[in-house]
Amino acid sequence: MKLIKDIPLSPSLVQTTDSLELIKKQIGGYAKKKDYKNAIILSKKLLQRAQQQLDSNYISNAHWRQGYYFKKMDLLDSAYFYYDKSYAINLKLKDSIAAGDRLMDMANIQKSLGDYNGGMITATEGLKYLEGSMEVESISGLYQTISVCQKELGHYDEALRWSNKIFDLLKKHSTANITMANLYVLKNTRANILALLEKYPKSFDILKSIAQDTQNSDPTQYARAICNLGHYKWMQNPNNPESESLLLNSLQIRQDLNTATGLISSNVHLAEYYFETNKSKALDYAAQALDNSIKINNSVAILESLDLLLPLKKALGQDVSDEAILYSKVQNNLEKTKQTVRAIYAATKYDNDNLEKKNLTLLAQVAIKEKQNILALSTALILMILIVFVIYFKNQQKKRERLETAYKTELRLSKKLHDELGNDIFYLMTQLQKENPNITDTQDTQILEGLDHIYKRVRDISKEYTAIDTGKNYGKEFFTLLNSYGNHKTKIITKELPPDFWEDVTAEAKIEIYRVLQELLVNMKKHSQATLVAISCSKNQKQLSIKYVDNGVGFSKKEHHLGNGLKNAENRMKGIKGNITLDSKPNKGVTAIITFAM
Template sequence: MAFLVIFSCQKKTIIVKKEAYSKTEVTRLVSLANISFNAKKFDSAFYYYNEILSICPPSKDPENYISTLNRMATIQQKHGDYAGSETTIKQGLPYIKLTKKQFLVWTLYSILGNNYLNTHNNKNAILYYEKALKLNVTPEKKLTTKINIGLALIQNKEFDEALNLFLSLENTKGVVFKPEIYGALFDNIGLCYFKINNYESGLDYMMKGLEIRKKLKSPSELGKSYIHLAQLYDSKNPSLAKKYALLSYNEFGKTNQTEQSLSPLRIIIKHSTYQEFKTYSESYINLNDSIYVTDQRVKNQFAKIKYNSKREKEENLKLKTHRAENELKVERQRNKNIVAYIIIILSLCMILILYYYLTSKANREKIEAAYYSETRISKKLHDELANDIYHTMAFAENTNLSLIENKEQLTNYLETIYSRTRDISKENCTIVTDENYISSLKEMISRFSTLNINIILNGLDSINWYNINPNKKITIYRALQELLVNMRKYSEASLVGITFKQDEKNILVHYKDNGKGIDTDKIIFKNGLYNVESRIHKIKGQFEISSSPNQGFKVFFKLPLS
C-alpha cells in the first residue's frame, strides 16, 4: 500500500487555473475590435477579435463567440483567404444551438456559402444558403440569400433555374428592397437571359441594373455591370465589348478586389491592337503575379496574428507553471528515489523467495525419487530375491547335496539369485544418455530375453538419438524397463515386439506381447505403471494401454521431440 501511495506521487501534474471569464473585458475588446473593423483597420480588428476568442467560452457567451468568428471570417474573406475563412467560421458550428439570435447563425451560414461560392464549390454553397434561408431573419437578408443561390446556380451553368429564381424575386410584393439589391438583381437577370441567348432581354435588364448602380456610385458594383455588358457584346460588337471592359477595368481598379480586374483585361487583350496587346498583356501578367503574392501575404498575415497570440498565451502559461514545476522538482526526485529503493528491495525479496522455492522443490523431488527408488528396491528384494533365497535354503537343508544332480540344482538356484541381484542393480543404476545410449538400451532389453521369451526390436537404429533430450531418453528407458519387468512377472508371454518410429515432431514407441493380457476396465495402476505414466505426462507425452484377457498386452506412448 505504501508503494502505491508513493508511486501515485509520481503522477502529479501541474494544474494552472485558467483566468475567469470576464464579461466586462469581452465587451471592452468587442468595442475596440468593432471600431477598427468599421475604420477598415482589419489587422487591428483581427487581433482584437482573436483576443476575444481566447477569453470568451462559447458555452457561457455564445453570441459574442459566434459574432467574433463571423467578423474574423469576414476579414479573411475580404482579403481572398477563403480557406482560412472557412477554417475560422467552422469553429462556431457546434455552438449555433446555444444562441437565440438567428441573424448570427444566418451570417455564419452566409459566410460559409460565400467561401464555397468563391472557390466554385457550388453544391456546398447552395447547401449553406438553403440553411440560411430557413432562419427567421429580415426580408432583405432572405432576398440576399436567394440572390446568392442564384449566383451559385449561374456558376453551375443552371441558367434557366437561376433566371426563374431571379424573376420570382423581381415580382415580390409588399417588400421594399435597397437599391443595391435591385441593381444586383436586374444585372443577374440580364446575365441569365444572355446565357440562354436572349440578348435583347439580357441587354434590357443589364441596363436597368447599370442605371441603379450609377446612382449608387459603387466601383465594385459598376465593375460587375460593365463586365457583364462586355461579355454580352464580346461576340457581337468587339468595340463595345472593349469599351465596357475598359470601364469595368477602371472601376475594379478603384477597389481592393484586384482579382476582379482579370476578367475585363482578358476581353481588352482579345480586342486590342498589337501595341495595346503588349501593354495589357504585361498588365495582366503583373496583376496575376501580384494577386498571388498578395494572397500569400494575407494568408500569412492572419495566420501570424493567430500564431503570435497562441505563442504569447503559451509563454504566459509556461511562466505560470515554471514556479510550480520548481516546487515539485525536489519532491518528485525524492519520490523517485524511494520508489527505486522499494523496487530494489521487492526484487531482492522475490529473488530470495524464488530461490528458496526452487531449492525446496528440487530437494523434495530428490527425496521423493529416493523414496520411490528405495520402495521399489525393497519390494523387489522382498517379493523376488527373499523368496528365491528362502527356497534355496530349504532345498539345501532338505536335500542330499552329495548327489551330483542336487549340486547342479543348487548351483542353478544360486545363479538365479545372482541374476536377480544383478537385474535389481541394473534397474536402479544411473542410465547412460551419451553415444552409448543405444547399446545400454539394447543390453537392458536383452536381459529380459530367455529361452522361453523372444523379444523383437524394430526401428531402434532409425531414431536420431543424438538430438533427443537426455531426460526423454531416460523416460523411454525406464518405461520399457517397467513394461518388460511386468511382462516377465505377470503376462506369461513368449513373444514381445517393440517398435520405434520418429516423425517431424514426435518419437513413437509401440510395445506388444502375446501374454495373458488384462481387463483394462479393471486395471489398477500400481507403482510401476503409475511411474511410467507420470514420467511421460511430465514431458507432455501421451500414454495409452490396450488389452483384454487372453489377447495380449499393448502399450503406445508418444514423446515430443521439442
C-alpha cells in the first residue's frame, strides 16, 4: 500500500511572503469548496513554512490538516500517517488534549477499516490524556468509538456499558457543547445496541424520538432513524407491517439526498428484508449496495454487500465467480491497508512512548522532592508486583504443563487407537472373511460392514490427533490443513502470510489454533453446505486474530447450542487466554473470530 505523502506544490499557490495565518485562511477556502487536493497542497506549504520558522504548533496543525483532508478523500492510510505525525508533536509539546484528539482520529480510521480491536486499543490510549478534563465532546467521542467496536465484535453488553458512560458524562456536564447532529449519532448507536440485546421497546422509543425531532429539520438524521426503526421492527417480527414502508421511505429520502453511505445502509437492510421472501428483489438491493460501496471505495461496505449478494446469486442459480474473486481481492486490499496503518503506528510508537516516559520522569522527580516517603511506597509496590508476578508465572507454568499433558494424552490415545484397537478390528474382519470367504448371510454381511465402518472411524479419529509440527514447517502444515477441506464443491480462500508470521507464537498456542480451525472446518463439512470459506490471519504487537467466514446455512443463535466440538474449541482458546466468538443467522453463513494475546 503506497502512502500519498508527496503532492508537489503548485507555483501558483506558493508565495514566499504569505504568513502562516494567511496560508491557514487560504486552506480553509479550498476546504469549504471541497477542493481537498489543493487544501492538501497548501497544508504542505504551511508545514514547510512552519518548519522554517520552528513553530511546533503550526507544524502539528499542518500535519493534522493533511490527515483530515486525506480522510475526506477516503485515503485512510495516508490520513492515519499524518494524524500520527501530529500526535507525536503534541506529545513533545505536552499538549494532552490535542494528543487525545489525534488518537481519536486514528481510532476512528481503524474502526472504519474493520480493525475493531485495534480501534479500541487506540481509543483507550486516547482516554489516558482526556479523562478527567472538561473536553466532554472528545471524551464522549472516544467512548463512542469503543462502544461501536464492541458492538461490531458482538460484545453487546460491553457496548451498552460504554454507551452508558457517554450519557452519564453528558448528564454530569449538561452544559457541554455537543452538536445536535453528534447527539443523534450517539442516540442512534445506543438504539442499535439495545435492539441487538433484544430490548426492542427501549430501542424503538429512542428512534421514534429522533424521528419526531428531525422529521422537518434534518432529513439525513430522520432517514437514518426510520431506516433503523424499520430494520429492528423486522428483526423483532419479520411479519411486522410497518417495516417495509419505513425502509422504503428511508431509501427514497436518501435517494433525494444522494448520500452514498445512507444508500448503502438502506439497500443492505432492504436486501435483508426481502432475503427470504423475494430473492430477486433482494438481489437488486444488494447489487445497489455494492455499486455505492464501490463508488466510495469502502472495503468494509463492499464485503458486507457481497455477503448478501453471493448467497442470493447462488440461490437464484447465477454465476458467483466474479463476485467471489472481488471478495477475495477486496479482503486482501483491506488487510493490506490495516497492516499499513498498524505499521505506521508501530514505527513511531517506540519514540512516542519514550517521550512520554521522559515527561513522566520529570514529573516524578518533582514529586520525589516534595514527598520523600514515595521511595518507601515505591519499594513496597515493587515487592507486591514481584509477588504477583511470581504467582502469575507459577500459574502460567501450571497451565502450560496441563496443555502439554493434554497434548501428549491426545497423541497417546491416537497411537493406541491406531496401533491396537484399529489393528484388532481389522484382525476380526480378516478372521471372519477367512472362516467364511463367500459370505452370503445377511447378518454376517452386516457385521462385516459394521466392523469396517468402525475401523474407518477409528482411523479418522487417529488422523485428527496426529502430532503437529510446531517448528519452521508450521505455516505449511497450517495451510495444508485449511486447503485439505476444499474440493470442487467448497472453495477455501486463504491469504499468504509472511514467512515469520508464526515466529512469536508459542508451540502450545500453535497446537490449540490448529485444533480449533480443524474443528470449525469439520463442522463446516458436516453441517454448513458452504460453497465458499474465507480465512484470514492478522496480528499486531499485542494480539493475533483469525477470521473464519463461510456462506453456508448458518444457524439461529437463539436456538443453537454448542456441540461438544465447539465447546472444546472454546475451552482450548481459554487455555491460552484467547477467545472465540461465533456469529450466525439462518441462511447467512457463519463468522468466527479467534483472538489471543501475544
